[in-house]
Amino acid sequence: MIQIRGLSKSFGSFQALKGIDLTIAKGTVFGFVGPNGAGKSTTMSILATLMAPDSGIAMVDGFDVTKHPHEVRKRIGYMPDFFGVYDQFKTMEYMHFYGASYGIPKAERDELIPNLLELVNLSDKKDAYVDTLSRGMKQRLCLARCLVHDPELLILDEPASGLDPRARIEMREILKELKTMGKTIIISSHILPELAEMVDEIGVIEHGLMRAIGNVNEIQNRLRVKRYLHIRLLDKMDEAETFLRDRPHVNKLLREEDKINVHFGGGDEEQAELLRSMMSYGFEIVSFSEAQSNLEDVFLEITRGGADPS
Numbered sequence: 001m002i003q004i005r006g007l008s009k010s011f012g013s014f015q016a017l018k019g020i021d022l023t024i025a026k027g028t029v030f031g032f033v034g035p036n037g038a039g040k041s042t043t044m045s046i047l048a049t050l051m052a053p054d055s056g057i058a059m060v061d062g063f064d065v066t067k068h069p070h071e072v073r074k075r076i077g078y079m080p081d082f083f084g085v086y087d088q089f090k091t092m093e094y095m096h097f098y099g100a101s102y103g104i105p106k107a108e109r110d111e112l113i114p115n116l117l118e119l120v121n122l123s124d125k126k127d128a129y130v131d132t133l134s135r136g137m138k139q140r141l142c143l144a145r146c147l148v149h150d151p152e153l154l155i156l157d158e159p160a161s162g163l164d165p166r167a168r169i170e171m172r173e174i175l176k177e178l179k180t181m182g183k184t185i186i187i188s189s190h191i192l193p194e195l196a197e198m199v200d201e202i203g204v205i206e207h208g209l210m211r212a213i214g215n216v217n218e219i220q221n222r223l224r225v226k227r228y229l230h231i232r233l234l235d236k237m238d239e240a241e242t243f244l245r246d247r248p249h250v251n252k253l254l255r256e257e258d259k260i261n262v263h264f265g266g267g268d269e270e271q272a273e274l275l276r277s278m279m280s281y282g283f284e285i286v287s288f289s290e291a292q293s294n295l296e297d298v299f300l301e302i303t304r305g306g307a308d309p310s
């Protein structure tokens with residue numbers, strides 16, 4: 001669905017994209033993650049035909065975004081990170097406005113729009129003025145608007161940003177629904193653990209370069225991040241940190257207020273040995289647990305330069 005080769009874009013002397021490559025198959029939900037200013041929005045704007053690259057190629061469903069923007073626009077629904085919602089419209093009117101812009105006949109819109117509003121849980125707000133909607137509702141309305149022409153590809157730039165936890169969960173449920181409908185989705189986010197359960201693949205971008213692409217497990221394996229141990233102690237945190245740094249298979253330590261998180265490269269036996277050694281040294285251990293590494297850990301690992309993902 002998406003093919004990007006050597007995509008570059010500069011703003012003045014600043015190089016926002018430095019030749020990125022990316023392939024996303026049809027039906028994939030792709031999580032696009034990276035720190036602020038990494039180049040996510042720039043890449044998405046180019047895919048949405050709103051910005052021309054300086055060099056390189058971006059194709060959507062076989063159409064070049066710069067040569068055939070109209071073909072591309074028919075196939076995509078784009079949700080920008082900042083959007084206006086034409087406050088003087090009621091929800092229903094707003095949807096009709098977008099539907100009409102895509103040339104969808106009124107009779108068809110009359111059938112389609114209530115279904116879309118239901119999908120995004122806004123049926124009861126159909127007669128409300130857009131400016132009276134909450135932020136979460138506006139974001140869901142924007143998503144419904146993206147779906148009006150039944151695009152195959154959704155390009156969603158931080159659709160959950162600024163939402164409270166409940167609104168985020170609602171947004172995530174809608175995205176899961178779209179996934180089951182077979183849409184290809186590229187979604188950027190800072191809320192990484194939330195992406196983990198719905199994305200098929202992730203791409204990590206930093207300073208305009210793709211640092212890693214693959215499914216979460218593949219990337220973890222590539223980074224050789226085996227397991228994460230959370231160790232809570234009654235006291236002697238500094239001493240424990242020094243002790244742990246010298247132990248075998250301890251790749252990295254992250255200190256939190258009341259616990260030490262260890263990136264551990266060993267297996268069960270080595271882990272048991274680590275616990276044994278801490279006990280015999282005299283540390284008073286409150287808990288010693290193993291956590292599944294999640295998308296956030298992977299992201300931190302890559303962007304802190306803790307391991308070479310290549």
Ligand SMILES: Nc1ncnc2c1ncn2[C@@H]1O[C@H](COP(=O)(O)OP(=O)(O)OP(=O)(O)O)[C@@H](O)[C@H]1O
Binds near residue numbers: 011035039040081
């Ligand atoms: N129109 C512009 N003019 C000048 N610089 C720009 C412009 N658009 C983006 N940039 C710069 O390009 C870099 C990449 O920006 P981009 O918005 O793509 O990042 P991002 O990964 O989406 O970050 P965020 O998560 O903060 O939205 C940033 O340093 C940004 O300041």
